[in-house]
């Protein structure tokens with residue numbers, strides 16, 4: 431039987447307090463990793479604490495371990511403090527998940543430069559700082575996973591968020607190229623509509639329209655994203671770098687053809703020659 435094991439590996443997960451980050455932290459602990467879980471709050475957020483408690487079978491300790499550290503990913507000095515603390519523990523960094531992200535839903539003609547800047551600071555600069563500050567602690571075999579979005583593969587309407595996720599793709603590809611010679615891999619996952627606190631307030635219209643574009647016809651779970659992140663952090667993906675993996679139920683793959691397919695599904699078939 432093959433199982434994905436990360437024993438002896440240290441992985442930093444940003445935005446780990448809730449949602450996808452908490453699920454990633456839990457799965458990594460279950461795989462035996464030492465997880466440095468970081469988020470904005472001074473104390474470990476309740477959702478993360480619950481996720482980690484669930485990583486242990488009753489009466490047994492978890493296969494891996496988790497330590498929580500406060501980190502605002504936009505704060506370069508904060509990243510430096512985190513790196514210094516990891517060094518002081520005598521650890522190297524084997525994995526980094528740049529998961530922290532914020533959304534901003536203004537449309538094209540309403541968005542302000544301040545909105546754009548705020549989203550870029552977290553979604554783009556935050557990931558860049560993580561790579562700049564932690565990659566010196568990485569050796570060959572380390573793996574970085576950036577969390578993009580189906581918005582970064584499409585013309586998703588919230589323009590600041592969409593532009594930030596397209597920018598993150600560029601950053602990821604440059605990092606894969608620059609760090610490849612050191613044996614450090616960099617890949618991106620693009621979640622679609624995942625049930626988390628970020629999407630909890632989605633309107634029924636958004637939910638319905640998004641699911642209509644999603645061939646699997648349902649939202650994804652945080653565990654379904656975490657599984658792909660675990661694969662990309664593990665040696666099973668040792669020749670994969672510069673890759674982008676949508677975890678979106680097929681939403682981005684059809685490029686807009688689904689509504690056409692759905693509209694014609696029950697229409698009578700006509701030979702191509704008969705089409706005007």
Ligand code: NAI
Nearest residue numbers: 445447448449450502503530531579621623624626627628
């Ligand atoms: P969430 O809002 O539930 O959790 C995000 C976490 O990031 C929170 O714990 C928050 O405190 C933390 N965070 C925000 N700003 C931070 C900062 N400056 N420094 C450190 N931590 C910070 O979001 P969710 O849904 O779990 O999203 C995780 C990632 O997945 C984000 O990058 C998001 O853009 C992306 N994503 C989410 C989708 C979804 O449907 N939920 C779809 C596509 C992408």
